[in-house]
Amino acid sequence: xxxxxxMLLCAVLxxxxxxxxxxxxxxxxxxxxxxxxxxxYQAGTYTATADGNNGPLTxxxxxxxxxxxxVEVTEQSETESIASEALESIPAAIVEAQSxxxxxxxxxxxxxxxxxxxVNDCIEQAGGTVESESAFAQGEDVSTQIVVVGGGLAGxxxxxxxxxxxxxxxxxxxxxxVGGSALLTGAGIYATExxxxxxxxxxxxxxxxxILDMIDDGGTLDHVDTDRxxxxxxxxxxxxxxxxxxxxxxxxxxxxxxxxxxxxxxxADGSSxxxxxxxMEEAAKExxxxxxxxxxxxxxxxxxxxxxxxxxxxxxxxxxxxxxAQAVILAAGxxxxxxxxxxxxxxxxxxxxxxxxxxATGEVIDQALAVGASLYPYQFMLACGTSTDVSxxxxxxxxxxxxxxxxxxxxxxxxxxxxxxxxxxxxxxxxPYYVIYDSTHISQENVAALDAAVADHNPxxxxxxxxxxxxxxxxxxxxxxxxxxxxxxxxxxxxxxxxPDFGVPGDRVVAVTDGPxxxxxxxxxxxxxxxxxxxxxxxxxxxxxxxxxxGLYAAGEISNGDLYDNGYISGTSVLNCYVAGRDAGxxxxxxxxxx
Ligand SMILES: Cc1cc2nc3c(=O)[nH]c(=O)nc-3n(C[C@H](O)[C@H](O)[C@H](O)COP(=O)(O)OP(=O)(O)OC[C@H]3O[C@@H](n4cnc5c(N)ncnc54)[C@H](O)[C@@H]3O)c2cc1C
Numbered sequence: 001x002x003x004x005x006x007m008l009l010c011a012v013l014x015x016x017x018x019x020x021x022x023x024x025x026x027x028x029x030x031x032x033x034x035x036x037x038x039x040x041y042q043a044g045t046y047t048a049t050a051d052g053n054n055g056p057l058t059x060x061x062x063x064x065x066x067x068x069x070x071v072e073v074t075e076q077s078e079t080e081s082i083a084s085e086a087l088e089s090i091p092a093a094i095v096e097a098q099s100x101x102x103x104x105x106x107x108x109x110x111x112x113x114x115x116x117x118x119v120n121d122c123i124e125q126a127g128g129t130v131e132s133e134s135a136f137a138q139g140e141d142v143s144t145q146i147v148v149v150g151g152g153l154a155g156x157x158x159x160x161x162x163x164x165x166x167x168x169x170x171x172x173x174x175x176x177x178v179g180g181s182a183l184l185t186g187a188g189i190y191a192t193e194x195x196x197x198x199x200x201x202x203x204x205x206x207x208x209x210x211i212l213d214m215i216d217d218g219g220t221l222d223h224v225d226t227d228r229x230x231x232x233x234x235x236x237x238x239x240x241x242x243x244x245x246x247x248x249x250x251x252x253x254x255x256x257x258x259x260x261x262x263x264x265x266x267x268a269d270g271s272s273x274x275x276x277x278x279x280m281e282e283a284a285k286e287x288x289x290x291x292x293x294x295x296x297x298x299x300x301x302x303x304x305x306x307x308x309x310x311x312x313x314x315x316x317x318x319x320x321x322x323x324x325a326q327a328v329i330l331a332a333g334x335x336x337x338x339x340x341x342x343x344x345x346x347x348x349x350x351x352x353x354x355x356x357x358x359x360a361t362g363e364v365i366d367q368a369l370a371v372g373a374s375l376y377p378y379q380f381m382l383a384c385g386t387s388t389d390v391s392x393x394x395x396x397x398x399x400x401x402x403x404x405x406x407x408x409x410x411x412x413x414x415x416x417x418x419x420x421x422x423x424x425x426x427x428x429x430x431x432p433y434y435v436i437y438d439s440t441h442i443s444q445e446n447v448a449a450l451d452a453a454v455a456d457h458n459p460x461x462x463x464x465x466x467x468x469x470x471x472x473x474x475x476x477x478x479x480x481x482x483x484x485x486x487x488x489x490x491x492x493x494x495x496x497x498x499x500p501d502f503g504v505p506g507d508r509v510v511a512v513t514d515g516p517x518x519x520x521x522x523x524x525x526x527x528x529x530x531x532x533x534x535x536x537x538x539x540x541x542x543x544x545x546x547x548x549x550x551g552l553y554a555a556g557e558i559s560n561g562d563l564y565d566n567g568y569i570s571g572t573s574v575l576n577c578y579v580a581g582r583d584a585g586x587x588x589x590x591x592x593x594x595x
Contacts, residue, residue, distance in 0.1 A: 154556025
């Protein structure tokens with residue numbers, strides 16, 4: 001048994017606690033039901049039900065006028081291996097203490113709190129007084145060892161890991177459900193040397209080199225912590241094994257990135273990101289994590305440089321209160337949904353649209369800065385594709401043309417989809433950009449779609465008989481350079497050579513040689529942000545002088561700035577949620593236990 005603020009923790013459950021009608025008594029006790037002016041309780045037997053981990057949990061409590069005589073759990077569906085100690089010891093402890101202010105059982109917090117909550121209900125039915133009841137609902141301050149802000153994959157991973165180390169954990173999520181961006185995605189995980197992707201497909205050394213190759217595209221590794229990338233790689237097989245131990249089953253696949261192997265782990269049953277979230281949520285609850293939905297962190301509590309908890313607003317109960325904690329883990333994601341922050345940190349992003357979840361509004365980053373955290377110097381989009389502002393019925397994935405900027409010059413390897421947009425955002429004058437097609441090297445369906453758009457006076461599609469005329473119509477500044485770049489690009493089409501300017505393999509080059517020609521104006525789409533607040537490899541949040549801020553940890557998209565440079569590579573973001581979440585959870589648990 002572990003000492004904790006059980007009365008405070010159980011209080012939130014009271015809201016969902018249903019009592020059966022009046023006392024469920026046998027006839028022999030009815031005379032004693034008359035209120036006694038001398039007694040604490042109206043003697044009798046009462047029942048109440050509260051939400052346990054796996055469903056309703058019902059208790060029956062017998063009172064004399066002066067005492068709690070007996071507490072019995074009469075119905076429950078908890079997992080025996082986890083809950084048996086709580087089911088046995090807590091009723092006895094309540095009778096002994098004559099109070100529900102008793103310790104909960106570590107690892108069975110939800111079950112413990114359900115018993116306490118239902119007994120509190122019975123005490124009230126019997127006319128007794130419950131001290132500290134309904135702290136969450138009434139907006140009273142509560143305490144725990146670790147509070148996690150944000151219920152995406154990083155927060156769930158951190159909370160579960162900390163609880164598995166024996167810590168008392170509350171997770172707050174401002175939306176009505178956990179999951180964050182993972183609810184919107186296939187959540188493919190890049191990992192290798194697992195039971196699904198063996199070393200014969202790709203070794204971890206090859207994975208490391210592939211990530212470095214993709215993330216520094218067109219840039220350097222100046223912004224990257226290669227130790228941290230190596231750590232991601234080294235942990236990747238263990239993360240898959242861990243997730244499998246929680247019940248996930250994976251199959252391997254690839255995505256259409258240049259040089260990508262079959263190294264993406266996706267849930268074999270096709271349940272994608274939501275499937276991963278459901279398993280992580282269940283595991284966290286089973287481990288005793290208390291999840292508070294519709295509860296938004298609005299400030300971090302700071303005591304002379306040590307973070308001591310958070311202030312939250314419960315949008316359902318309309319209350320504001322503090323959660324005092326020995327450690328706080330920030331896992332609130334990025335800020336792609338916050339226009340002001342996007343303009344503040346990456347002005348060119350006004351050209352982009354986002355697919356990130358609506359909770360990605362970044363206020364927790366500002367809250368962290370207010371207690372001394374520092375930002376990664378390099379903030380950019382987690383880019384994931386292109387779109388036009390209007391639908392033109394063009395299957396662009398199947399029709400990768402040559403990409404040029406507003407000068408008319410090629411600027412990237414068109415087959416590194418995730419890199420193109422990141423670079424563009426770092427060079428504002430490149431966005432929007434143009435995809436150039438001819439009329440014989442793409443499908444006739446796509447030619448028809450482009451012609452229809454032109455006939456419809458769609459401003460995003462420009463058509464001309466020659467490349468020179470196209471450049472002039474599209475207002476591309478360097479006409480000669482434009483023509484020369486496209487000649488170079490087309491010259492290797494169908495060969496085993498690389499294009500001389502950006503290295504697109506000849507078998508992937510879609511030649512631009514036969515008029516009429518088309519230019520389509522496109523914009524980047526992002527799936528989130530890269531940057532956020534600085535942490536070290538253990539998940540401790542760093543101030544501007546590289547000192548760890550006592551009691552403050554972070555994981556996931558809120559702190560991914562030293563993993564990427566000019567480019568992103570798919571599958572590493574979810575991997576990072578699990579790896580960094582687990583690291584932060586373990587570090588915070590060690591901190592609160594004094595190890
Ligand atoms: C369409 C799409 C496809 C993707 N596909 C892949 C993929 O295949 N592989 C891959 O690796 N990555 C992929 N990603 C990226 C990846 O899904 C995300 O980077 C990752 O899920 C982020 O997880 P997170 O836990 O760090 O943050 P989030 O998922 O953003 O979770 C943060 C949570 O914190 C909550 N929160 C925010 N502020 C507060 C507050 N003040 N108080 C309380 N709660 C708060 C939010 O509501 C949210 O639920 C994709 C992203 C998208 C959008």
